[in-house]
Amino acid sequence: MKKNYGKRIFLLEIFAIILGLIFLVPFYFVIVNSVKGFSEILIDAAALPKEILFSNYAKVWEIISFQDAFLNSLIITVFSVTGIVLISSMAAWKMVRTPGKLSKFLFILFVSAMVIPFQTVMIPLMKLGGMLGIMNSIPGIVIMYFGFGVSLSLFLYHGFVKTIPQEIEESARIDGCSQFGVFWRIVFPLLKPITVTVIILNTLWIWNDYLLPLLVLQDAELRTIPLATSSFFAQYTKQWDMGLAALVMGIAPVIVFFLFLQKHIIKGIAAGSIK
Amino acid sequence: MNPELQAKRKVNFKKGLGYAAFVGPALLFFILVQIIPFLMGIYYSFTSWNGVSSAVEWVGLDNYIRIFTDDPKFFNSFMFTVKFMIAAVLISNILGFGFALLLNAALKTKNILRTVFFIPNVIGGLLLGFIWQFIFVKGFASIGNLTNLDFFKLPWLGDETTAFWGIVIVFAWQTSGYMMVIYIAALQGVDTSLLEAAKMDGASNLSILKNIIIPLILPAFTICFFLTISMAFKIFDINLSLTGGGPFNSTESVAINIYQEAFQNNRYGLGTAKSILFFVVVALFTTFQVMFTKKREVEA
Numbered sequence: 001m002k003k004n005y006g007k008r009i010f011l012l013e014i015f016a017i018i019l020g021l022i023f024l025v026p027f028y029f030v031i032v033n034s035v036k037g038f039s040e041i042l043i044d045a046a047a048l049p050k051e052i053l054f055s056n057y058a059k060v061w062e063i064i065s066f067q068d069a070f071l072n073s074l075i076i077t078v079f080s081v082t083g084i085v086l087i088s089s090m091a092a093w094k095m096v097r098t099p100g101k102l103s104k105f106l107f108i109l110f111v112s113a114m115v116i117p118f119q120t121v122m123i124p125l126m127k128l129g130g131m132l133g134i135m136n137s138i139p140g141i142v143i144m145y146f147g148f149g150v151s152l153s154l155f156l157y158h159g160f161v162k163t164i165p166q167e168i169e170e171s172a173r174i175d176g177c178s179q180f181g182v183f184w185r186i187v188f189p190l191l192k193p194i195t196v197t198v199i200i201l202n203t204l205w206i207w208n209d210y211l212l213p214l215l216v217l218q219d220a221e222l223r224t225i226p227l228a229t230s231s232f233f234a235q236y237t238k239q240w241d242m243g244l245a246a247l248v249m250g251i252a253p254v255i256v257f258f259l260f261l262q263k264h265i266i267k268g269i270a271a272g273s274i275k
Numbered sequence: 276m277n278p279e280l281q282a283k284r285k286v287n288f289k290k291g292l293g294y295a296a297f298v299g300p301a302l303l304f305f306i307l308v309q310i311i312p313f314l315m316g317i318y319y320s321f322t323s324w325n326g327v328s329s330a331v332e333w334v335g336l337d338n339y340i341r342i343f344t345d346d347p348k349f350f351n352s353f354m355f356t357v358k359f360m361i362a363a364v365l366i367s368n369i370l371g372f373g374f375a376l377l378l379n380a381a382l383k384t385k386n387i388l389r390t391v392f393f394i395p396n397v398i399g400g401l402l403l404g405f406i407w408q409f410i411f412v413k414g415f416a417s418i419g420n421l422t423n424l425d426f427f428k429l430p431w432l433g434d435e436t437t438a439f440w441g442i443v444i445v446f447a448w449q450t451s452g453y454m455m456v457i458y459i460a461a462l463q464g465v466d467t468s469l470l471e472a473a474k475m476d477g478a479s480n481l482s483i484l485k486n487i488i489i490p491l492i493l494p495a496f497t498i499c500f501f502l503t504i505s506m507a508f509k510i511f512d513i514n515l516s517l518t519g520g521g522p523f524n525s526t527e528s529v530a531i532n533i534y535q536e537a538f539q540n541n542r543y544g545l546g547t548a549k550s551i552l553f554f555v556v557v558a559l560f561t562t563f564q565v566m567f568t569k570k571r572e573v574e575a
Contacts, residue, residue, distance in 0.1 A: 005381065013382045019374075020384075020391040023448070027394075029414040030406050045409075046417035087301040094297035098290075106298065113309050115558045117509050119533045120550040123543055124315035125308065127326075147308020150301050179293050208399025210512050211534075226401050230516065233405055240409060247405055251398045258397040262390050265397075269453065270460035273498050 034244035056245035080145035092157030197268035320548035338548035371454025392452035404516030461495035
């Protein structure tokens with residue numbers, strides 16, 4: 001439907017661009033003020049900086065040991081997301097291919113847990129974590145993310161597996177391929193579109209999560225980016241110059257990730273929601 | 276035993292083993308992290324457990340009775356959460372749907388603008404709250420001085436009403452882009468020949484929207500309402516970093532109230548009782564909403 005680009009559309013376009021700019025104003029404030037001196041922020045937060053100071057960033061980098069926080073966030077996110085992808089894709093495939101009461105029951109169990117608010121399980125989970133000795137450790141929190149991530153991911157895989165035809169799997173079976181072989185060599189590559197969605201949704205959630213790391217990771221060396229940024233804020237309340245530099249550093253990695261993959265991310269979110 | 280039956284059993288055993296190998300890992304972590312803590316939570320909600328001592332005393336329904344009869348702070352946080360949920364769900368869906376309609380038109384900048392509206396979603400709620408704290412405190416004051424508009428000179432975050440709307444603004448700023456993506460996906464599924472036919476028949480844009488587009492994409496409304504209702508109900512991060520529940524506890528969400536009851540007041544028993552009630556309310560609300568909107572989908 002190629003319509004001529006008329007006056008009405010042109011006005012709509014101008015309107016949309018203005019809306020978009022308004023939407024970005026918070027970023028303008030944060031970035032511009034993160035390179036100002038403290039007194040300059042107090043005088044006028046809307047003005048452009050007279051000179052650009054990167055010293056705020058250097059100081060914050062030191063104080064929150066940014067590279068450690070970044071590495072912790074990265075390790076936790078990568079291991080958790082990998083695990084979630086593996087266990088939920090395997091389970092979803094097997095459950096779809098083995099119809100019956102057990103599979104149906106398990107599916108309902110996995111999916112209905114999605115309405116349990118995190119606050120409902122967090123208190124006993126801390127107790128259980130203590131009993132199992134997995135508190136205050138990165139492997140411990142990764143295991144917890146497996147358990148929380150599996151519901152939605154399995155749900156997405158389950159819906160997708162139902163749409164792929166079974167014939168290729170059967171012929172591979174007849175040719176003597178084991179179930180693991182069938183899954184890894186044939187099924188898993190076919191699941192790629194939904195795997196992208198599962199990776200994106202879980203990455204954004206785990207990378208940005210605050211409460212679970214706050215409860216599980218007590219040692220300062222294990223802090224993730226949200227934890228490090230927030231404790232910095234608590235310590236330097238209203239020290240806007242440093243605080244804003246910390247915020248920009250905190251949000252930069254995930255924004256870069258998004259800008260590189262935005263096409264896939266927006267597509268993945270749409271695919272993940274409409275099921 | 277006859278060999279045929281034996282062989283059959285062997286096959287069944289092998290099948291069971293395969294099932295366990297594929298489904299087992301997911302089930303194991305799921306039970307460990309969600310099911311067992313959930314069941315433990317039900318138990319602890321009937322105790323006066325303080326989280327530290329190993330002696331856990333059974334108190335029956337005491338916690339629940341206390342919540343209903345003697346906890347005005349919890350009641351207030353509940354009222355705040357419900358009011359917030361209604362305002363936040365309406366505003367973020369109106370904005371999200373509006374953006375979707377706008378960016379479904381043949382604009383040259385539509386792809387860039389989709390990215391722009393979506394960006395706040397990639398940032399964690401906690402950092403968003405801090406960003407907006409600065410905007411409300413310093414940014415709005417500067418804009419107020421420049422433009423002389425009273426709106427920007429309000430004591431944002433310092434007053435009960437404005438703090439409430441402050442959180443709504445931040446929530447809508449974050450979620451409307453996400454809803455937009457879902458609405459756009461739905462709009463693209465609408466058959467354009469239907470719209471063209473209606474236009475030929477002389478239908479106005481508004482009546483096309485009301486009588487054709489909206490009924491066709493009702494499933495997207497079901498999903499968007501489900502998502503925003505559960506997100507708004509569970510609001511914690513934005514709330515914590517933006518207002519910390521203030522001023523005077525007026526913006527304390529249920530999630531923050533539970534967190535503080537357990538980890539600051541060390542009343543784990545009472546905290547879990549609140550969290551179980553919270554679960555019941557969230558579950559009832561979302562189930563009711565999905566049933567309600569689903570029913571309309573069928574009619575449409």
